Amino acid sequence: MNDAGYIFAGYFSTFAILAGYAAWVIRRKRSLSRLLRPEDG
Amino acid sequence: MTTTTRSSRPVQILGWLSAISLALTAVMALVISPPDVNMGDSVRLLYLHVPTAWLAMYVSFGVTTLASALYLWKRTRSRFWDLTAGASAEIGVLFLGLTLLIGSIWGRITWGVWWTWDARLTTTAVLFVLYLGYLAVRKVPASPEVQARRSAIVAVAAFLDVPIVHQSVEWWRTLHQPATIGDERRLLDPQIHGAMAWTLLLGVVAFTLLYCWLLAHRFRLAWLEDRLADRHLEVAIEERRAEAGLSEAAEVTS
Numbered sequence: 001m002n003d004a005g006y007i008f009a010g011y012f013s014t015f016a017i018l019a020g021y022a023a024w025v026i027r028r029k030r031s032l033s034r035l036l037r038p039e040d041g
Numbered sequence: 042m043t044t045t046t047r048s049s050r051p052v053q054i055l056g057w058l059s060a061i062s063l064a065l066t067a068v069m070a071l072v073i074s075p076p077d078v079n080m081g082d083s084v085r086l087l088y089l090h091v092p093t094a095w096l097a098m099y100v101s102f103g104v105t106t107l108a109s110a111l112y113l114w115k116r117t118r119s120r121f122w123d124l125t126a127g128a129s130a131e132i133g134v135l136f137l138g139l140t141l142l143i144g145s146i147w148g149r150i151t152w153g154v155w156w157t158w159d160a161r162l163t164t165t166a167v168l169f170v171l172y173l174g175y176l177a178v179r180k181v182p183a184s185p186e187v188q189a190r191r192s193a194i195v196a197v198a199a200f201l202d203v204p205i206v207h208q209s210v211e212w213w214r215t216l217h218q219p220a221t222i223g224d225e226r227r228l229l230d231p232q233i234h235g236a237m238a239w240t241l242l243l244g245v246v247a248f249t250l251l252y253c254w255l256l257a258h259r260f261r262l263a264w265l266e267d268r269l270a271d272r273h274l275e276v277a278i279e280e281r282r283a284e285a286g287l288s289e290a291a292e293v294t295s
Contacts, residue, residue, distance in 0.1 A: 025258045032262065
């Protein structure tokens with residue numbers, strides 16, 4: 001495969017950024033869920 | 042809604058489906074799909090570039106605009122639409138950032154430069170800045186109603202750049218290639234290999250599933266942030282009332 005470095009860098013950065021964002025959203029959501037009382041739901 | 046930390050079953054299924062379809066897209070794009078006659082292997086980057094662009098511009102910002110319009114319309118005004126608009130815009134900015142990043146890497150291989158002030162690239166960069174501005178406007182302190190109303194107006198105004206981005210390859214002389222799929226002049230004669238078309242289609246489906254999954258989680262987070270802000274306000278009011286009660290009692294005793 002030509003330009004494999006660029007292509008793998010593109011794929012790696014895309015999936016890493018998406019995974020990082022998803023992890024941030026889920027972790028923050030879980031921490032806020034624990035902070036709020038069940039009766040706030 | 043409840044404040045349980047677990048996602049609902051449909052959201053969990055959506056998460057698994059998007060993970061599986063993204064993995065399949067990567068295999069199809071990097072292993073099965075052939076190199077392009079003109080672009081060579083750099084075409085493999087377009088299986089990320091096209092779906093992320095589609096998701097950002099038409100789906101994410103489309104949902105933001107629709108939700109904002111529904112918020113602005115008095116009959117349908119609800120906090121739900123404001124939170125949906127904000128959640129979708131944040132995901133759209135993420136996808137558009139990825140579109141620019143992948144496009145830049147593709148440009149380095151094909152054109153020899155990371156960036157050029159081409160009409161498509163410039164209008165896309167403007168769109169990215171406009172929606173970053175929208176997210177900044179959402180953070181400007183104000184009452185929730187004022188904040189939601191002005192954010193909705195900015196969202197609708199920012200969307201005006203989307204048709205300009207779409208038409209930029211037709212209106213101006215540009216390095217960026219015109220549409221391969223979706224061009225009405227080529228609908229009956231698409232200029233794309235079967236494996237490439239299927240990989241692109243799978244990529245679009247995978248990223249759309251991912252968008253739906255992210256939106257469900259991001260909306261839920263926005264809703265929790267909203268509840269927490271309300272709770273902080275209630276606590277602050279209770280504290281002020283308690284302070285006022287104490288000072289009144291002190292005045293009476295003195």
